[in-house]
Amino acid sequence: xxxxxxxDRRKFLSLSAVSIxxxxxxxxxxxNVASLxxxxxxxxxxxxYKSIKMGMFNEKISVHEKFKLMKEMGFDGAELNSPxxxxxxxxxxxxxxxxxxxxxxxxxxxxxxxxxxxDPAIREKGLQGLLTAMKDTxxxxxxxxxxxxxxxxxxxxxxxxxxxxxxxxxxxxxxPTASKLGVRILIENVWNNFLYDPKGDxxxxxxxxxxxxxxxxxxxxxxxxxxxxxxxxGKPAEWIxxxxxxxxxxDVKDWGVDNGFCxxxxxxxxxxxxxxxxxxxxxxxxxxxxxSGGDRHRIKDISERMDQYLLGK
Numbered sequence: 001x002x003x004x005x006x007x008d009r010r011k012f013l014s015l016s017a018v019s020i021x022x023x024x025x026x027x028x029x030x031x032n033v034a035s036l037x038x039x040x041x042x043x044x045x046x047x048x049y050k051s052i053k054m055g056m057f058n059e060k061i062s063v064h065e066k067f068k069l070m071k072e073m074g075f076d077g078a079e080l081n082s083p084x085x086x087x088x089x090x091x092x093x094x095x096x097x098x099x100x101x102x103x104x105x106x107x108x109x110x111x112x113x114x115x116x117x118x119d120p121a122i123r124e125k126g127l128q129g130l131l132t133a134m135k136d137t138x139x140x141x142x143x144x145x146x147x148x149x150x151x152x153x154x155x156x157x158x159x160x161x162x163x164x165x166x167x168x169x170x171x172x173x174x175x176p177t178a179s180k181l182g183v184r185i186l187i188e189n190v191w192n193n194f195l196y197d198p199k200g201d202x203x204x205x206x207x208x209x210x211x212x213x214x215x216x217x218x219x220x221x222x223x224x225x226x227x228x229x230x231x232x233x234g235k236p237a238e239w240i241x242x243x244x245x246x247x248x249x250x251d252v253k254d255w256g257v258d259n260g261f262c263x264x265x266x267x268x269x270x271x272x273x274x275x276x277x278x279x280x281x282x283x284x285x286x287x288x289x290x291x292s293g294g295d296r297h298r299i300k301d302i303s304e305r306m307d308q309y310l311l312g313k
Contacts, residue, residue: 047284049076050306056293064094069296073303077101079288081108082136083129092140103286104142107133115170116150116163127170134183144184146224152193163194168216178220186224186248196233206239213246222246228253228269237273250287252310264305271309
């Protein structure tokens with residue numbers, strides 16, 4: 001039985017130890033991947049497509065120029081922010097002209113205007129922000145929105161149990177729009193004190209995240225799995241194996257005990273095991289870097305690091 005609330009830390013840790021079985025999602029994005037030309041096969045012939053968050057590319061040049069440079073660097077597409085961010089019509093035009101897909105957007109307000117906020121009016125604003133992001137990603141040809149469902153910041157007013165119930169309530173309200181537009185809502189695992197124990201050790205599992213997704217039980221909701229985000233609390237490869245085909249897209253970063261969040265390959269992530277886990281679940285789809293950005297030289301370095309550590313090239 002999936003829990004609705006978490007009475008105390010002992011019960012929380014007990015649930016965390018439970019293995020949640022089963023899979024419900026496919027890792028294939030809605031993009032017609034046959035139209036892409038990148039050669040990113042893994043050992044089983046599955047495809048992983050490279051992308052970055054557009055906010056990482058901070059040169060003062062047009063979206064068209066950025067897309068052109070990214071394509072030359074070996075990226076297969078890009079991910080935008082919404083609400084706000086770059087002009088969506090400009091981005092769509094550049095995408096079409098260059099044959100450079102925009103695979104989705106990140107909900108840009110999910111931290112400050114949370115679906116888990118104690119105030120129902122704030123939760124409604126958060127829902128409207130999510131709906132805007134879904135419409136924007138549909139407009140530019142994307143197929144998903146990355147969502148942080150809330151943050152367990154206050155044991156009394158915004159606890160783990162509150163985040164669980166309030167966020168699911170709001171997400172379910174967005175499902176008709178998801179179905180109509182063909183846009184998935186993908187939950188990212190982040191340092192928000194939710195679906196892991198922030199005071200726990202580095203051997204925690206993804207069982208709570210799996211249970212949360214299974215509670216929603218919709219083909220329009222899955223995991224946007226961030227490889228490096230929970231290196232501090234667990235083993236990314238084991239999380240991948242537990243989540244299985246609930247994983248629809250990947251964020252790519254690294255983390256280490258000695259240097260915190262860092263360049264891909266400079267932290268403690270076991271990239272060989274990550275590659276093995278992705279092969280085991282048959283993952284194919286988008287992988288988007290979310291690291292410290294910069295000019296075109298830094299962006300090129302990110303592309304090369306993704307090739308080396310994520311793709312094993």
